[in-house]
Amino acid sequence: MEQTRIRRLGQKCLILLAFALVIISCKKEDKTPIDTVSVIEPEEVYEFGFKLNDYVVKRDTIRKGDSFGEILQRNQIDYSKIFQIAQHTKDSFDITRLQIGKPYTLLCSNDSLQQPKCFIYQPTKTDYVVINFQDSIHAYSSTKPIKFVEKEVSGVIESNISEAFAKQGKSVLLAYKMSDIYAWTIDFFRLQKNDKFRLIYTEKYIDDSIYAGIDNIKAAYFQHNGEDFYAFEFETDTVRGLKDYFTEDAKNLRRAFLKAPVEYKRISSRYNLNRRIALYGNRVRPHKGTDFAANIGTPIRATANGTVIESAKRGGNGNYVKIKHNSTYSTQYLHMSKRKAKVGDFVKQGDVIGYVGMTGNTSGPHVCYRFWKNGKQVDPFKQKLPEAEAISDSLKAKYLKFVKPLKTQLDGIEFILPIDENQILDIQETSKNTITYTK
Numbered sequence: 001m002e003q004t005r006i007r008r009l010g011q012k013c014l015i016l017l018a019f020a021l022v023i024i025s026c027k028k029e030d031k032t033p034i035d036t037v038s039v040i041e042p043e044e045v046y047e048f049g050f051k052l053n054d055y056v057v058k059r060d061t062i063r064k065g066d067s068f069g070e071i072l073q074r075n076q077i078d079y080s081k082i083f084q085i086a087q088h089t090k091d092s093f094d095i096t097r098l099q100i101g102k103p104y105t106l107l108c109s110n111d112s113l114q115q116p117k118c119f120i121y122q123p124t125k126t127d128y129v130v131i132n133f134q135d136s137i138h139a140y141s142s143t144k145p146i147k148f149v150e151k152e153v154s155g156v157i158e159s160n161i162s163e164a165f166a167k168q169g170k171s172v173l174l175a176y177k178m179s180d181i182y183a184w185t186i187d188f189f190r191l192q193k194n195d196k197f198r199l200i201y202t203e204k205y206i207d208d209s210i211y212a213g214i215d216n217i218k219a220a221y222f223q224h225n226g227e228d229f230y231a232f233e234f235e236t237d238t239v240r241g242l243k244d245y246f247t248e249d250a251k252n253l254r255r256a257f258l259k260a261p262v263e264y265k266r267i268s269s270r271y272n273l274n275r276r277i278a279l280y281g282n283r284v285r286p287h288k289g290t291d292f293a294a295n296i297g298t299p300i301r302a303t304a305n306g307t308v309i310e311s312a313k314r315g316g317n318g319n320y321v322k323i324k325h326n327s328t329y330s331t332q333y334l335h336m337s338k339r340k341a342k343v344g345d346f347v348k349q350g351d352v353i354g355y356v357g358m359t360g361n362t363s364g365p366h367v368c369y370r371f372w373k374n375g376k377q378v379d380p381f382k383q384k385l386p387e388a389e390a391i392s393d394s395l396k397a398k399y400l401k402f403v404k405p406l407k408t409q410l411d412g413i414e415f416i417l418p419i420d421e422n423q424i425l426d427i428q429e430t431s432k433n434t435i436t437y438t439k
């Protein structure tokens with residue numbers, strides 16, 4: 001009996017010991033670290049100098065009938081507050097100058113009320129105006145940071161310069177800018193097949209990623225009729241920021257006159273004293289000007305420094321401006337939609353004096369450019385006009401040193417040859433998504 005009791009007691013002890021080991025084992029497992037969930041903080045976004053995460057951001061564009069007051073009223077700002085904002089900011093920004101189609105941003109309180117705290121207007125891609133009324137009311141203008149990226153392009157002419165750029169997916173504005181550089185050296189309306197070009201240019205990007213257009217051409221090479229033409233941009237006056245294009249031996253590529261009064265143009269009618277017009281019974285009606293076709297509203301530029309001697313609307317000329325440059329030369333610009341220069345104004349080369357229109361006798365939007373030499377109308381393209389100011393002797397050594405690496409870079413750019421479709425026998429797409437042409 002006693003032995004049976006001892007045996008049962010031993011069994012109970014074993015059970016208790018086993019139970020204790022299980023508990024200890026569980027406690028050890030409890031000490032194992034528990035996986036934690038990491039919290040990802042939202043990325044901080046900044047624009048216009050503000051942390052956008054702190055606001056409800058509303059974006060829109062100025063629409064027909066919109067005004068500064070109406071936009072704020074639509075967003076729960078009462079008239080008295082709007083008047084107060086307008087009074088405090090009138091010396092910094094004219095709120096009546098909002099243009100249809102331009103973007104604006106409202107920064108609103110990050111709560112259920114979403115009360116506007118700041119109005120930001122963007123007249124251009126890079127410039128903006130801030131009207132801040134969340135604490136004290138104030139307005140200021142600023143510019144978004146711009147990044148400049150250098151690019152290279154080359155090509156061979158098949159028909160015209162615009163097509164050569166378009167085939168490579170490049171902006172036609174590059175062609176226009178290059179034609180302006182060589183305006184007095186190469187006639188881009190009479191290019192030859194197999195003419196070649198190379199360019200080094202810069203593009204603009206806002207906030208590192210938003211494309212904002214072409215900045216400028218730093219250096220160019222054009223081979224026309226087997227002759228080489230180099231062009232290098234160089235700053236000749238650091239105080240006034242004056243820049244121009246020069247050849248590899250420091251000669252100015254420009255003349256005292258611009259070759260055209262508008263950018264991004266085409267000649268629709270040349271100077272022709274024997275022109276016949278069907279509309280007038282095929283009679284000879286001399287055309288003593290050069291017509292540059294351009295969209296209505298395109299800025300018209302003075303082709304040289306001078307004084308405005310006429311600014312009027314008269315007969316077949318429509319709205320026009322006439323400039324006297326010196327005792328030898330005068331120019332006239334016809335059919336403007338609007339004149340910007342008035343009699344007595346002194347204008348500099350490149351200043352906007354009006355805008356392309358269709359006033360007077362004209363069948364389409366263009367500017368008729370007329371050119372006088374010693375009181376007689378002549379064809380400006382056939383005149384030996386004075387050269388623009390050359391590089392000073394004191395700057396010539398600096399210029400030659402400056403262009404040396406640019407010329408080396410230009411000469412190292414390989415030409416992108418056009419593809420002759422008649423010679424392509426096979427086109428195979430490789431695994432690298434490039435196209436191989438087998439002739």
